[in-house]
Amino acid sequence: MLAALADKEFDVVSDTKYADRLASCRRCPSLQYGSTCMHCGCIVEIRAKLGDKGCPHPAGSRWTGADAAAGAEIAIASKQTI
Numbered sequence: 001m002l003a004a005l006a007d008k009e010f011d012v013v014s015d016t017k018y019a020d021r022l023a024s025c026r027r028c029p030s031l032q033y034g035s036t037c038m039h040c041g042c043i044v045e046i047r048a049k050l051g052d053k054g055c056p057h058p059a060g061s062r063w064t065g066a067d068a069a070a071g072a073e074i075a076i077a078s079k080q081t082i
């Protein structure tokens with residue numbers, strides 16, 4: 001399995017954004033065993049590094065920092081199109 005992954009390219013986030021995401025996960029009550037998101041079952045150290053992933057919390061993303069700024073821009077854009 002690892003050999004198959006070695007040939008793939010992944011969109012990854014910057015170190016700063018990765019640290020912001022992990023800090024949010026560490027404060028989140030949905031983090032189980034210090035490693036796993038109870039909503040998606042992902043290991044957060046991996047999910048947080050992938051650029052095409054978001055926080056799956058049902059009440060809305062708990063990732064802050066750069067992700068929150070991007071989310072706010074999307075929300076504003078959505079309101080403008082309605």
Ligand code: SF4
Pocket residue numbers: 024025026028029030031036037038039044054055056057061062063
């Ligand atoms: S809900 Fe979001 S912030 Fe909480 S553990 Fe899962 S990915 Fe991290």
